[in-house]
Amino acid sequence: MSTASGPAELPAPEHPSRLGARVRAVFGVLILLALAGAGWQLLRWEPTLLPIRFIQVEGEVHHHSSQQLQERLTARLRGGILTTDLRQLQIAAEELPWVGHATLRRVWPDTLRVAVEEYRPVARWNFDGLVTAEGVVFRPQGQTISPNLPLLEGDDRRAPEIMARYLAWRTQLDTVSQDIERLTVDARGDWRLKLSSGVELRLGTMQVEERLARYVASALELAAAGRPLLIDLRYSNGFSVKWAPNTETGVRAHPDRVAAHASRRG
Known part of the structure; x- marks a missing residue:
């Protein structure tokens, strides 16, 4: 038994708007590829075409x-x-x-x-560096460090504290026409000062602000008496003095004098 079959159905022709969209998409991709290629070429040749001179x-x-x-x-x-x-x-x-x-x-x-x-250095730091007023330590390479700057010595981590005290003490000492040439604090926290007059101050580890103020209060009297080499302020309420030889004032060569008798502290 045979069956009749109708003619095969042909696919409907693609709508012109869809065809145009596909063409535009292809062109868009090609343009993007061209731009990417041009960009890559620009990056490749830009240092030569637009160098920094x-x-x-x-x-x-x-x-x-x-x-x-x-x-x-x-x-x-x-x-x-x-x-x-x-x-x-x-x-x-x-x-x-x-x-x-x-x-x-x-x-x-x-x-x-x-x-x-x-950086604006205020002082030398540990012979090989410099330090700013904010306590920033830096070590210039290949440059001469001026020996005219004061010398601060201590642990780098304590630089802000040391600098703050240097600036405050410099102001105090200026009232008696003295300046700090060298300020040192060791690992124990023992503070020492070398002043422009040549005298060394031993402040110790405690009450250093009060001890420096004690020296400032007596500085003019000490200068009138002779030329002190070392003043040890590590006493509760006094200090001892080691004098330089001075034949003009009759001060003995190396006597020790205690301004106020008291036990020495750290």
């Missing part, structure tokens, strides 16, 4: 420091004016021991401008 250093920077900074940043340049990583260059600049803060910006078409704030 100049590095300008702004701020109160010494010539040697400026040259050192320029050489360091030149060695770290990766890319041209558009692609170089300013954050990485900032980190590289601030790794220099004398740089407190650095700010970098691009100046079209080929210049990198660097604004630098140097």
